[in-house]
Amino acid sequence: MxxxxxxxxxxxxxxxxxxxxxxxxxxxxxxxxxxxxxxxxxxxxxxxxxxxxxxxxxxxxxxxxxxxxxxxxxxxxxxxxxxxxxxxxxxxxxxxxxxxxxxxxxxxxxxxxxxxxxxxxxxCRYLAAVVQAKQTVDRGEIGEIVAIKGTNRGTAPSGWFVDRSLSGGGALLDHTVHVMDLMRWFTGSEPAQVYAYASTLFNDQLKVDDAGMIHVKFENGTFGVVDTSWSRKPPFPTWGDVTMEIIGTKGVLSVDSLAQVNEVYSQQDGLGQWNYWGDNMxxxxxxxxxxxxxxxxxxxxTGLDGLRSAAVALAGYQSIQEGQPVKLNA
Known part of the structure; x- marks a missing residue:
């Protein structure tokens, strides 16, 4: 071609x-x-x-x-x-x-x-820190993964993003999927059980959740938890973050995906800023x-990767409604 x-x-x-x-x-x-x-x-x-x-x-x-x-x-x-x-x-x-x-x-x-x-x-699979962390895990440097703690904390969107009929949900859906995809990729295992909490904590005018925590047990026994929120206010230097702390049997690996920044102080702008120099994901x-x-x-x-990560967030909303963990279909 x-x-x-x-x-x-x-x-x-x-x-x-x-x-x-x-x-x-x-x-x-x-x-x-x-x-x-x-x-x-x-x-x-x-x-x-x-x-x-x-x-x-x-x-x-x-x-x-x-x-x-x-x-x-x-x-x-x-x-x-x-x-x-x-x-x-x-x-x-x-x-x-x-x-x-x-x-x-x-x-x-x-x-x-x-x-x-x-x-x-x-x-996010193409972030430099994520790529290097995946290579480290694949080499066995931290042993078998026991648990992963992740965050995806961003700035609150507007418009159709906060209209449930168009978006499908709030921060729990919007910000679970990226890190959940990384967790599936790193563990090589599928989520088996989900327990979640979500609420509107940062902007009471919203009709969707802007904060949440989602807990996952994977089929291979690994545990994961993701802080999903629109908690970053507009003055924050970046749109948000993507972090993971990967706990293995032989060590712990910390990933800060957006840490590739220079701090810029300018009288013209009035505020300190982050000038991101990392790879363009x-x-x-x-x-x-x-x-x-x-x-x-x-x-x-693949599309199946997208489906399985989104399924975790959707199960999270079901878990919130039922007040208990929800099992995912294989």
Whole structure:
């Protein structure tokens, strides 16, 4: 395959802008068009890069293309993915993969039935600290993993992110999936039981949870806990964090994914700032998707990976309602 023809559907999720930059940096990629029902959301991008604009994603999917990147509201992931799969188009879908087990199963099945690949956008696998930690674990330097304590504490979003009908949930869903994917990846095991707590603690105007703790027991006996919250206020230097403390039988490994920063103090800005110099995880994510599709090899982060991580968060909400641990189906 010489050129990979890629379309983008929806810039509702801000990651779309970073993914666009990544796609534009790859010579082997041609961007066929961008579809978004809100013209203003993509006008600058389409105008600056002379990319065709479509108001209706169905029209974009009629154009000759190999793959599509979906960054819509969570509630639309399934509908768009299934439509793309029916056209024989490979899919990279923003996380969480979906907002129900049933629809995520339909997404995976549609892609398998139409012989196209479905990749879940989990860029945290490409953070330098995470990559090095995975290599350390795989070498056996800390022995067998006993437990992992993780955090994903971010700045509160707005708009559709806090509308449950479009997002599927609050911080527990939004921030469980990244670290849960890393936990599954590091342990090589599937979550078997979930117990969770969630509440609205930082902004009482929200109608979704903005704080939570989710506890998981894996099939191999490993325990995991994730602090999921939108607890970072706007003045915080970064959008959030992704940390893990991995406890093994021979040692403990600490991961601070966004620690690659310079502290900048400027009278002009008035406040100290962090100038992040680490690797661009979104660029590595997009490159891996493009390489897999062009070479015909399996994508490194599958739709099933997305389903199983999101299933933990959904089970967490069930656990909160029932007030007890919930078992996950194998």
């Amino acid at each position: 010489s050129q990979l023809k890629v379309g983008m559907i929806s810039f509702a999720h801000e990651h779309a802008f970073s993914y666009l930059d990544a796609l534009l940096s790859i010579p082997e990629v041609t961007i066929v068009g961008i579809a978004d029902p809100v013209p203003a959301r993509v006008a600058e991008a389409t105008g600056k890069h002379n990319i065709a604009y479509y108001n209706d994603y169905h029209v974009l999917l009629e154009q000759p293309m190999d793959a599509v990147v979906i960054c819509s509201e969570n509630a639309l992931h399934a509908e768009i993915t299934i439509a793309a799969a029916s056209k024989g188009i490979h899919v990279l879908c923003e996380k969480p993969l979906g907002i129900s087990i049933d629809e995520m199963n339909q997404m995976v099945e549609a892609c398998e039935r139409n012989k196209v690949q479905l990749m879940t956008a989990f860029p 979104d660029l590595h994510l997009i490159r891996s998707f493009v390489e897999a599709i062009r070479s015909g090899t399996p994508v490194p982060i």
